Structure formats: structure tokens, C-alpha cells
Amino acid sequence: MKHKKSEVTRAKIVSAARSLFLEKGIDKTSVAEICRISGVSNGALFHQFKVKEDIAFAVFSEVRVEFWDRVISAMVVHDDPHDGIEAAVRASFAFQREEPGAAAFMSDVNASEWIARYADDTKPFYDIGVERGLAWAVPHVQAGRIPAVSPDAFIALVAGAPQWIGRVIRIGLAGSTLDSVADDLALCVRRAFTIR
Structure with a gap:
């Protein structure tokens, strides 16, 4: 019973923090606000999390898993690897367009x-995404449909570039829209993975 109550308390804190962090950012959110929104006392919050960054990491983990699930899910439904790669790039942009607070939060973190x-704590959910992506990509590489590249290079092209471009657009440094750049980048990445 005590363990269940602790899980409920933790979930309330993370849920409240998530709404605040995605709306205002970490720096503009106070622990007092998290306590007020979650209905959890300051002592109960610090029983669950030692510092505010622990809470931010819990939220980051949730958001990052949702992002990767969306990108990888868009990719793996395609039998043609180039369609899958293009769909993954577009899914990365779609996440930013549809979840601007989450995209900004991920970028800030x-x-x-x-x-x-938190690198050691991040590795397990990073590895799950890599394994899912590899399970889809390896047969295509072995069949000669796409070139072999490291998972990190693949991630940089398919999701890293869209996130960087999204941030530049979001802070007003670029005149492009997410949709116009998504079309351009999806085509470029598709070409990069085409064996001639």
C-alpha cells in the first residue's frame, strides 16, 4: 500500500511538472508551483526527487520516449526503406509542429x-530505440537497399537535423516553416540513403 501511494505521488509530481515545464520551461518553473499544481507537499516532493533536475529528467524521459516512438513507428511500417526513412524525418517535424512545448523542452534539456x-539513466531508453531501428534497418542493409551507417549517424540525419532546424525556426533565426523544411530535408535524407 505504501509503495502504491509513493507511485501515485511521483506520478502527480511528474504530471504537474510536465505541464509547467512544457509551457514555461524549467528555469521559469518553481518547485513551489509544482507542489501547488500536483497537490503534493514540499517534503513529499523532495522525498521522491532530490533536486528539480531529477524531476526534469523524469519528464524528459517521458517526452523523449514519446518522440522516439513516434519517429520509429512512422519508419517501421514501411517495407520500402526509403519511404520509411522519409516518414521518420517527417514524423520528427510533425512532432515539433504538433507538440511545440515538448519539442522546445527536449531542445532545452x-x-x-x-x-x-543522467547519461547512464538515459542509455536504456536510447538503446531500446536503437534496437527497434536496427531491427528494421539491418535486413535492408543486408539486402543492399540502403547503405550501412552507424546508428548515431542515422539518428543525426533522421531526427537530429529536424530537431536543430525546428529550434532555429522556433527562436526566429530562420524564415522557413517546419513544413517547407520537412519536405526539403525528407527528400535530401532519402537521397542520402539511396544506393546508386
Whole structure:
């Protein structure tokens, strides 16, 4: 019973923090606001999480898993690897268009100094995404339909570039729209994985 109550308390904190972080960002959200929105006392919050970054990492983990599930799911439904790769690029852009708070939050966390402290905790959900992607890609590589590249290079092209471009557009440094760049980049990435 006590364990269940602890899980419920933790879920309330993460849910409240998620809505605040995605709307306002981590720096503009106070622990007091998280407590007020979640209905959890300050003591109960710090019983679950030692510092605010622990809460931010819990939210980041949820959002990142949702992002990767969306990108990989869009890719793996295609038998043609080039259609799958293009769909993954478009899914990365679609996530940013449809979930702007989540996209901004992921970008901010990825650029933070504190996230390096959570590298070991990040690895398991990163590895799950890589394994899912490899399970789809390896047969295509073995059949000579797409070139062999490292998972990190693949991720950089399919999801990293869209996230970077999305951030540049979001902060007003680019005049393009997500949709116009999605079309251009999806075609470029498709060509990059075409064996001639």
C-alpha cells in the first residue's frame, strides 16, 4: 500500500511538472508551483526527487520516449526503406509542429549542462530505440537497399537535423516553416540513403 501511494505521488509530481515545464520551461518553473499544481507537499516532493533536475529528467524521459516512438513507428511500417526513412524525418517535424512545448523542452534539456549527469539513466531508453531501428534497418542493409551507417549517424540525419532546424525556426533565426523544411530535408535524407 505504501509503495502504491509513493507511485501515485511521483506520478502527480511528474504530471504537474510536465505541464509547467512544457509551457514555461524549467528555469521559469518553481518547485513551489509544482507542489501547488500536483497537490503534493514540499517534503513529499523532495522525498521522491532530490533536486528539480531529477524531476526534469523524469519528464524528459517521458517526452523523449514519446518522440522516439513516434519517429520509429512512422519508419517501421514501411517495407520500402526509403519511404520509411522519409516518414521518420517527417514524423520528427510533425512532432515539433504538433507538440511545440515538448519539442522546445527536449531542445532545452539537450542543451543544458546538467543532462550529462543522467547519461547512464538515459542509455536504456536510447538503446531500446536503437534496437527497434536496427531491427528494421539491418535486413535492408543486408539486402543492399540502403547503405550501412552507424546508428548515431542515422539518428543525426533522421531526427537530429529536424530537431536543430525546428529550434532555429522556433527562436526566429530562420524564415522557413517546419513544413517547407520537412519536405526539403525528407527528400535530401532519402537521397542520402539511396544506393546508386
